[in-house]
Amino acid sequence: MRNALTLSAEIRAALADGMPVVALESTVIAHGLPHPDNLETSQAMEQAVRDAGAVPATIAVVDGRIRVGLSEEDRAHLADPEADIAKLSRRDIAACVVAGGTGATTVSATMICAQAAGIEVFATGGIGGVHRGAVETMDISADLLELSRTPVLTVASGAKSILDLPKTLEYLETQGVPVLGYQTDTLPAFHSRASDLPLDHRVDTPEQAARIARLHWSLGLGGLLLCNPVPEDAALALGEVETWIDAALAEAGQAGIAGKTVTPFLLSRIAKSSGGRSLTANRALLIDNARVGAEIAIALSQRNDG
Ligand code: PSU
Ligand code: MN
Numbered sequence: 001m002r003n004a005l006t007l008s009a010e011i012r013a014a015l016a017d018g019m020p021v022v023a024l025e026s027t028v029i030a031h032g033l034p035h036p037d038n039l040e041t042s043q044a045m046e047q048a049v050r051d052a053g054a055v056p057a058t059i060a061v062v063d064g065r066i067r068v069g070l071s072e073e074d075r076a077h078l079a080d081p082e083a084d085i086a087k088l089s090r091r092d093i094a095a096c097v098v099a100g101g102t103g104a105t106t107v108s109a110t111m112i113c114a115q116a117a118g119i120e121v122f123a124t125g126g127i128g129g130v131h132r133g134a135v136e137t138m139d140i141s142a143d144l145l146e147l148s149r150t151p152v153l154t155v156a157s158g159a160k161s162i163l164d165l166p167k168t169l170e171y172l173e174t175q176g177v178p179v180l181g182y183q184t185d186t187l188p189a190f191h192s193r194a195s196d197l198p199l200d201h202r203v204d205t206p207e208q209a210a211r212i213a214r215l216h217w218s219l220g221l222g223g224l225l226l227c228n229p230v231p232e233d234a235a236l237a238l239g240e241v242e243t244w245i246d247a248a249l250a251e252a253g254q255a256g257i258a259g260k261t262v263t264p265f266l267l268s269r270i271a272k273s274s275g276g277r278s279l280t281a282n283r284a285l286l287i288d289n290a291r292v293g294a295e296i297a298i299a300l301s302q303r304n305d306g
Helices: 009-016 027-032 037-051 072-079 090-098 107-117 142-149 165-174 206-218 238-255 259-273 277-305
Strands: 005-007 021-024 055-062 065-068 086-088 103-105 121-123 153-156 179-182 201-203 224-227
Touching (some): 005 009, 005 107, 009 021, 021 037, 021 107, 027 037, 027 072, 027 086, 037 277, 055 072, 055 090, 055 107, 065 090, 065 107, 090 142, 107 142, 121 277, 142 165, 179 206, 206 224, 206 277, 259 277
Parallel strands (some): 021 121, 121 153, 153 224, 179 201
Antiparallel strands (some): 055 065
16 A cells, blocks of 8 residues: 555655644545535635644545645546546555556545555545435445544534435444534534434544544544534525435436445535535535644644643
């Protein structure tokens, strides 16, 4: 794996100096947001990490190399709707590298690459989860198992309610993944700040999150999920989002969408039917999660000193 990794000069230097670094994924660029919002949001997330005092590391596979820290050219290519960008989860990384291919990393693949590079914190929008109807389809995102295995702290705004959120939480419990509410007591439902699903653990400061992560890792227990609700001024009402989701799910059913195309299909339908309002929320939460990730990475790096 090390041989396939290419760290940008900035990130290599930052890690060598023990500076705080935050990993960012690329599937949200290639398959999660429409053009040109995808490009602009990716840049804004990096800026949010910098403004908070950490170094951003967006991750993707480019021409058979795992790139940690993308050039603007790489970012533009991943964001190009005409480009044929693979979607890579855990199972796909090695095959894509060996084929010399280019692919965007999902939560699971980004966690793996971050950990290989020595990055402890990762920020994204929403994790994959247990899909509605999973009892029939067995469609459960590889993200959930990765969260249990790979010792990285992931900051997300919960998961979109295109998924079965109660089953997603059950699965995370089974896999032993700590789900920490960040200044909240319920699982955030992506576009909405709260759900009716209570969380057992709440943290209110980056320092508290850093202490829990350090202890979890020292016990060899894998990853953690920190859930930061969408900023208040961009949040949408749960009921409103449900309407778009129901329509998207019905369309996916009729079109016979299955496997790894399910999530990108639903995301694009919802962006369309919400007339861009889901996009505003999506952008705001991605940027805020990048900021929170940076604050936790800083708290972790200070704990290393002391
Ligand atoms: N949820 C979102 N936006 C996204 C994704 C999920 O709101 O862009 C992406 C993430 O990269 C996540 C992936 O890891 O979709 C999950 O895909 P699947 O359900 O096929 O595991
Ligand atoms: Mn799936």
